[in-house]
Amino acid sequence: MEFIVRKLASRPDTMLVRYDCACGCKPNAEYKQGSDEVGSEHCCCGNVHFVGPNAKEHLETDLSERKAQGEDSDVGEYTISETKVDAPWGGTIPVAYAIPSAAREH
Numbered sequence: 001m002e003f004i005v006r007k008l009a010s011r012p013d014t015m016l017v018r019y020d021c022a023c024g025c026k027p028n029a030e031y032k033q034g035s036d037e038v039g040s041e042h043c044c045c046g047n048v049h050f051v052g053p054n055a056k057e058h059l060e061t062d063l064s065e066r067k068a069q070g071e072d073s074d075v076g077e078y079t080i081s082e083t084k085v086d087a088p089w090g091g092t093i094p095v096a097y098a099i100p101s102a103a104r105e106h
């Protein structure tokens with residue numbers, strides 16, 4: 001998975017992390033410099049990505065909460081991975097993402 005980082009012109013302390021999803025969407029997650037709050041987006045096909053400190057823990061919590069509510073049962077098991085992206089202001093920011101075994105139709 002290749003992530004593209006963009007800085008918001010109107011808010012230079014905020015970055016957008018997106019990828020070109022196989023389903024045709026371009027899911028975007030937002031992260032603000034220095035924030036403890038993670039950004040995330042669930043794509044229509046079932047892919048999920050989280051950006052920010054402890055992104056993987058947040059992603060795992062989110063997926064298990066959704067599972068407990070009976071969501072995502074149609075997409076099968078998730079494979080979770082993590083990486084880092086370069087922040088526009090320097091340093092790196094963790095990104096975690098999950099790919100379902102059976103993606104939904106776009």
Ligand SMILES: [Zn+2]
Nearest residue numbers: 021023043045
């Ligand atoms: Zn998608």
Ligand SMILES: [Zn+2]
Nearest residue numbers: 023025044106
């Ligand atoms: Zn889509």
